[in-house]
Amino acid sequence: MIELVGKAVYLIRGKLLMDAESVTYDDINRQLEQQGLPLLSAGPDALARSKSGTIASQILLQHNQSQDEQNLKLRFDALASHDITYVGIVQTARASGLREFPVPYVLTNCHNTLCAVGGTINEDDHVFGLSAAERYGGIFVPAHQAVIHQYMREMMAGGGRMILGSDSHTRYGALGTMGVGEGGPEIVKQLLRRTYDIPYPEVIAVYLEGQPGPGVGPQDVALAIIKAVFANGFVKNKIMEFVGPGIANLTVDYRNGIDVMTTETTCLSSIWSTDDRVAAYLGLHGRPDAYRALEPAEISRYDGAIRVDLSRIEPMIALPFHPSNAYPIRELNENAAAILGQVEEEGRRQLENPKLEFKLSQKIAGGRLRVDQGVIAGCAGGTFENIAAAAAILENGSTGNGQFALSVYPASQPVNLAVIRSGLAERLLQAGVTLRTAFCGPCFGAGDVPANGGLSIRHSTRNFPNREGSKPANGQIASVALMDARSIAATALNGGRLTAASEVSAPVSAVAYTFDKKVYENRVYDGYGKPHPETELKFGPNIADWPKMISLPENLLLKMAAVIHDPVTTTDELIPSGETSSYRSNPLKLAEFTLGRKVPQYVGRAKDFQGLEQERQRLLAEGTAHEPQSTELGRIFLTLFGDEEPTPEKVHQTLVETGLGTVIFARKPGDGSAREQAASCQKVLGGWANIAVEYATKRYRSNLINWGMLPFVIPEDYLPEFAVGDFIYIPMIREAVQSGAAEIQAFLINADGRKPFRLWLPNLSADDRAIILAGCLINYYGQESK
Structure with missing residues (x-):
């Protein structure tokens, strides 16, 4: 079904994958001759140029503002x-x-x-x-x-x-x-x-061949790929380039549905070969000039490959709590008790709350999982073809009058209008489906929240813990499994009993999509290129500026406010989604939710220590910093001197040069959303650093840097036993960042004494270091404007 090739490959004429490390120019021509294909038109030196033959390379270099092609500066x-x-x-x-x-x-x-x-x-x-x-x-x-x-x-x-x-x-x-x-x-x-600055990324060929079988949709293909590559990091921070003869067998909506889910692989970006179907799609949307034929060069070199036989993909389900936790629906129905038992065990470890009873196995009825709710929504599920496929399955059927309910959210008003005009809306409504407007809420926990203990099947993008909107602090637990719209409709037709679309007989929808641009012309404000600087920004009472942030001190004394040993920590856990989204215009109010569903004590711990830093700054401003006035502040600083009897001058110097802040340890933080607040909320509460074995995504690490936080890493073999309440003293951290040091001397201070250990700061660019030194991106630009 899916094969991972963990070494460099050549793609020849977009058709043949060959081992780049052992094949020669003559070998390639022999293969082409054996298959009756034309020989290469380029000479042997084409192999040396083949790395620039990928579509990704062509686009990246066209957008690069730097003369250095290995370190890109993109606009x-x-x-x-x-x-x-x-x-x-x-x-x-x-x-x-x-x-x-x-x-x-x-x-x-x-x-x-x-x-x-x-x-x-x-x-x-x-x-x-x-x-x-x-x-x-x-x-x-x-x-x-x-x-x-x-x-x-x-x-x-x-x-x-x-x-x-x-x-x-x-x-x-x-x-x-x-x-x-x-x-x-x-x-x-x-x-x-x-510019957006990155080292030149690796490019992985996703070689599609074959054709999807009946009832197999884009989410099924996407989940199968995510399952194959997420845990091993095969495409982490790389570009996935979709090539191969199988692309021609997919509609553009189908391709979009696979493509949007590549985010869940932790890749940096994606790109596909384009063809006449893409030209027709852009033409349909009134933009024929936007089409450009894209294909790899005659010989293109990739850093690895994923071979996908579309004909062998089955209808899939991703069980809680990650899109990579995927199984063929057939396999789950055959082994429901065993598989759900494993999911429950892992889920209880992730939830870390013995008061919440996470029990999916109780939903087995007649050997099949019974679900409570279905949702088809958003950028992944709400496309016209997905909705049309669901309507074809449900036509003349019913979602039933029991607990199970199905909601469909067209991804845009033009799609909604087409659903209405084509008669699809009538079919869906008659079957008992609730039809909504364009909204991302079901994807992040702000719409269609199921009942306590409920399981929702969704054609959306994520199924992280509490992503459906339940609140564990209130004793609530619900969960989401990801599926394709086709199998969701088949399950709805079967009263909520888990059913693959391949099990039902339904015609492929022949309804053609028509796009009506008037919807946007009559409602969307398009002011690009026409700014009106005289217009005043309109501030509601919740909209607040970012609080003032200081530059990086000479030394740091950090208090460990959270220690998370989960294999992966999502941005949803760092700052919850759902109702908290309403407060993202107010940094101080939003910060109150930081780690609220993972480590509820974090905010109190961070604010307590932040109070001591605020006292330190007050003493400095008043010029009374010879002696800390707070017993707690004095006690903390005495840990830095050990048995030494510090002079008032020494105390003063230490107070001036040593900032106080908090730090969290998580083994692999930052999977999921791009939301900067996962980092900025920590900074608002006095955070100065994260310590990780590795970061799940580039974007989370970038968020830390842009908010002036130190993205430390420690290899597994050097990892101390951190505990909440430990202190980490990092002398001369400012000097280390200024000099570009990749290895940092630190001290772990706890009840067992003071022990030296190492922290690492690899791959910080000059701009990264300057932002951290300034304390955040706002300060950095403020310094430049002076």
Whole structure:
């Protein structure tokens, strides 16, 4: 079904994969001759140039502003944010000297769409967003019009382009656009005409062959790939380039559905070969000039490959609590008790709450899992073809009048209009489906929250713990399994008993999609290239500026506020999704939720220690820092002197030069969302660092750096036994960062005494170091403007 090739390969004429380490030019021609294919037109030196023959290489080098092709400085063609990120981004950019948006910047309103939490604050954010689009020359997509990525597919993506979005599922590779999802500060850099800086990434060929069988949808293919590559990090921070003859057997909607899920592999970006079907898609959306034929060079070299036989993919289900926890539905139905028992055991370890009873095996009825709810939504599920396929399965059927319920959210109003005009809406509604408007809520816990103990099957992007909106602090537990719209519809037809779409007889929908641009022309504000600097930004009472942040002190004394030994820590666990999204325009209020579902004590611990740092700064400002006035502050600083009897001058010097802050340890933090708040909330509460064995994604590490936090790593073999309450003293940290030191001397201070150990800061660029030294990106730009 899926084969991983962990060594360099050549792709020849887009058809043949060959071992790049052992094959010669003559070998390639012999293979071509044996298959009756034309011989190579390029000479033997084409092998030496083959690394630049990938589609990814062609696009990256066209967008590189640097003369160094190994260390890229990229400028993007367009930017995108939604209503839980754009307020903070505009505020940061405004504080850093923003005058106008230099490229098309799309502000969508697809997350806090319902305006259901916190009184006026969600709509206040929307009003702010429109005023920002008017002032700086942006594109504003009002609530209910489109989810962010569907709008970008319909209106902005095109061949050879690059788009940066402040949402992790920024993926438009099937349309020939390399999309990258990053935290807000990277958007700020682009708004200020700076660059996105990365080492040249590895490129992995995803070689598709064959054709999907009946009932197999794009989510099934995506889950099978994620299962194969997530745990081993096969494509982590790399680019997935989709090639091979199987692409021609997939519609563009189908390709988009696979592509958007590549985020869950932890890859950096994705890109596909394009063809006449892509040209037709862009033409249908009124943008034929956006098409560009993209294909690898005659010989292109990749750093590895994933071979996918589409004909062998089965309908899949990703069980809680990760998209990689995937099984064929057939296999789960054959071994439900054993598989669900394993999932329960792992789930209880992740939840770390003995009061919550996570029991999926209780839902087995007649040998099959019985689910409580179905949802087809968002950038992954809410496309026209997915909805049409579900309607074909449910036609003349029923979702039943029991507990099971099915909701469908078209991904944009043009899709919704097409669903209505084609008669699909009537079929769905008659079957008992609830039809909604464009909204991302079911994907991150702000819509269709199931009952306590419930299991929801969703064609959406993620199924992390509490991603469906349950609140463990209130004694609630629910969970999500990911499936394709086709199998969700088949399960609905079977009253909620888990059923693969391949088990039901349903015709492939022949309903053609028509796109009506008037929906957007009559509602979307398009001010790109037409800024109105006289427009005042409209601030609601919840919108707040970032608090002041100091530059990196000479030394740091950090207190361990959380220790997490889970294999992976998601951004949902670092800062919960769902109702907290309403507070992302107010850094102080949002920070109250930090680690709230994982380590509820974190906020109190961080604020207590932050109070001591605030006392330190007050003493310095008053000039009374010869002797710490707080017993606790004095006791903490005495640990730095050991048996030495410090003089008042020594105490004063230490207070001046040693900042206090908190640190968290997590083995592999940062999987999931691009949300910068996973890092910024820690900084708002006085955090100065994370310590990890490795970081799950580049974007989380970038968020730490952009908020002035130190992204330390420790190899497994050197890992001390950290405990909450331990102190970590890092003398001369500022000097170490300035000098570019990759290995840092530190001391672990606890009841057992003071022990030296090492921390590592690898791969920090000069700009990374400058941002950390300044204390955050805002300070860095503020220094430059002086």
